[in-house]
Amino acid sequence: MKYILVTGGVISGIGKGIIASSVGTILKSCGLHVTAIKIDPYINIDAGTFSPYEHGEVFVLDDGGEVDLDLGNYERFLDIRLTRDNNLTTGKIYQSVINKERRGDYLGKTVQVVPHITDAIQEWVVKQAKVPVDDDDVEPQVCVIELGGTVGDIESMPFIEAFRQFQFKVKRENFCNIHVSLIPQIMCRCSTALENSVKEKISMFCHVEPEQVICVHDVSSIYRVPLLLENQGVVGYLSRRLNMPIETKPRKMLTKWKEMSDRSDRLLEHCSIALVGKYTKFSDSYASVIKALEHSALAISHKLEVKYIDSAYLEPMLRHRFGVRGTEGKIHAINWARNQKKPFLGVCLGMQLAVCEFARNTLGWKGNINSPTLYWAVIDMPEHNPGQMGGTMRLGKRRTIFKTNNSVLRKLYGDAEYVDERHRHRFEVNPELKSHFEEKGFRFVGQDVEGERMEVIELDDHPYFVGVQYHPEFTSRPIKPSPPYLGLLLASAGKLQGYLQKGCRLSPRDTYSDRSGSSTPDSEISELKLPSITNE
Numbered sequence: 001m002k003y004i005l006v007t008g009g010v011i012s013g014i015g016k017g018i019i020a021s022s023v024g025t026i027l028k029s030c031g032l033h034v035t036a037i038k039i040d041p042y043i044n045i046d047a048g049t050f051s052p053y054e055h056g057e058v059f060v061l062d063d064g065g066e067v068d069l070d071l072g073n074y075e076r077f078l079d080i081r082l083t084r085d086n087n088l089t090t091g092k093i094y095q096s097v098i099n100k101e102r103r104g105d106y107l108g109k110t111v112q113v114v115p116h117i118t119d120a121i122q123e124w125v126v127k128q129a130k131v132p133v134d135d136d137d138v139e140p141q142v143c144v145i146e147l148g149g150t151v152g153d154i155e156s157m158p159f160i161e162a163f164r165q166f167q168f169k170v171k172r173e174n175f176c177n178i179h180v181s182l183i184p185q186i187m188c189r190c191s192t193a194l195e196n197s198v199k200e201k202i203s204m205f206c207h208v209e210p211e212q213v214i215c216v217h218d219v220s221s222i223y224r225v226p227l228l229l230e231n232q233g234v235v236g237y238l239s240r241r242l243n244m245p246i247e248t249k250p251r252k253m254l255t256k257w258k259e260m261s262d263r264s265d266r267l268l269e270h271c272s273i274a275l276v277g278k279y280t281k282f283s284d285s286y287a288s289v290i291k292a293l294e295h296s297a298l299a300i301s302h303k304l305e306v307k308y309i310d311s312a313y314l315e316p317m318l319r320h321r322f323g324v325r326g327t328e329g330k331i332h333a334i335n336w337a338r339n340q341k342k343p344f345l346g347v348c349l350g351m352q353l354a355v356c357e358f359a360r361n362t363l364g365w366k367g368n369i370n371s372p373t374l375y376w377a378v379i380d381m382p383e384h385n386p387g388q389m390g391g392t393m394r395l396g397k398r399r400t401i402f403k404t405n406n407s408v409l410r411k412l413y414g415d416a417e418y419v420d421e422r423h424r425h426r427f428e429v430n431p432e433l434k435s436h437f438e439e440k441g442f443r444f445v446g447q448d449v450e451g452e453r454m455e456v457i458e459l460d461d462h463p464y465f466v467g468v469q470y471h472p473e474f475t476s477r478p479i480k481p482s483p484p485y486l487g488l489l490l491a492s493a494g495k496l497q498g499y500l501q502k503g504c505r506l507s508p509r510d511t512y513s514d515r516s517g518s519s520t521p522d523s524e525i526s527e528l529k530l531p532s533i534t535n536e
Helices: 016-028 070-078 090-103 113-129 154-170 196-206 222-231 234-241 252-265 283-299 311-317 327-339 349-361 408-412 431-438 483-492 496-501 522-528
Strands: 002-008 034-040 087-089 142-147 175-181 187-190 214-217 270-277 303-310 344-347 378-380 394-402 418-425 427-429 442-448 454-459 465-468
Touching: 002 016, 002 154, 016 034, 016 070, 016 142, 016 175, 016 222, 016 234, 016 252, 034 070, 034 113, 070 283, 087 090, 087 113, 090 113, 090 154, 113 142, 113 154, 142 154, 154 175, 214 222, 222 234, 222 252, 252 283, 270 283, 270 311, 270 327, 270 483, 283 303, 283 483, 303 311, 311 327, 327 344, 327 349, 344 349, 344 483, 349 378, 349 427, 349 431, 349 454, 349 465, 394 454, 408 442, 408 454, 408 465, 408 483, 408 496, 431 442, 465 483, 483 496
Parallel strands: 002 142, 002 175, 034 087, 034 142, 175 187, 187 214, 270 303, 344 465
Antiparallel strands: 378 427, 394 418, 394 442, 442 454, 454 465
């Protein structure tokens, strides 16, 4: 097993996650099996209880793990499926050591940071690095480990010490460190490419070879970073440094990335998508949503423009404000999208509120989101434990069965009978009310295996009005966009019907168009302030 540790200096948020993902990508393109581990030095057990304003979105894995959003980068770049144990936190380590101490595993010894905490860190990494991440169940050959935060932080010191010891245990030929810094360290983040004279100076003062100084300058998109690293000989260096006899010439995987990046730079047509939510002041709160939209926009050769709309901002224009912050604003935006026949995708709460909006404005059920009448439409799940916040939701991969062949979303999924997508929710649509909605053309086209949970909604006589209880953005990939988001972009660009008629095959050269589903003009967005074609 080869280990590559990615650390950061000077400031946090310098791009360690993108570097780690990109290094893994170019190694995987050489035919290696690659896995990734993210270390977060905070004491929380996981990211499940974080506010989106604290650390951005909570990324959900197949096994229900609520983890740091950087694991989303790993999965998207490497096209792999990770588990909750690929995210290691101080809280997890201390919890495991304390549990051992309570059981008497340390035989009465004094439990200390060194060696017990540092040993636990190393044991966790070695164990998790061997867990297969691909469908063929092959043990990974390379493990890329990202240490969150900044070297020098007090909270990361046990991890630094653990890896200082670790490099000697696994031997030099099996371990290397990539340090990312603004200037001057091994990987240099800067706005433009560094001249050779600057690299030589960094080499001299940092005691590394000139070939180890890699410039990661600003590029048109993050998808060019793997190409940038490959062009500077990172694969060849790692092959020699870690004694990996790999073929260094570009493989098919990187060729696809280059084609995708080149196409991204040439896009001329624009597509505006409005994202209506409560946490729009911090874009990382919707990181995977934005990535899924980007993947879909690129697939149809459009440049994406996201307009963030704070749902709470929509509420002052209403005569009455009901419910929790932003809820009525979302319902108002959904009503606008439904009546104006603008493409709409409701995710999780967005789907639930689409049900409430239809109940209020079409079925005539009176009241607000907190009243008994509308509350019947969205109910607590049996699993929900209101006394415990962490890990009590319905989490992870669950199967959704399509109940009809005449479903737009089913066609977008390749006419699949079922799909497996990731969930994260405490509430659900009341299944007892299903018939009231379907009589009016509001169809529940997807349900869980038992037929008890409503998973997918579609509205008849609308260009694209879709809601999903799951979070399809978590499984979107740059070269394989999420079908619900792809449908939204196609409908917004006026290409959905042509895409469906061609059997859901898409080529960048396709020019078919159906302007009945055209996107909302910017002037209309500015005037109405609420083009809720995406709501979460």
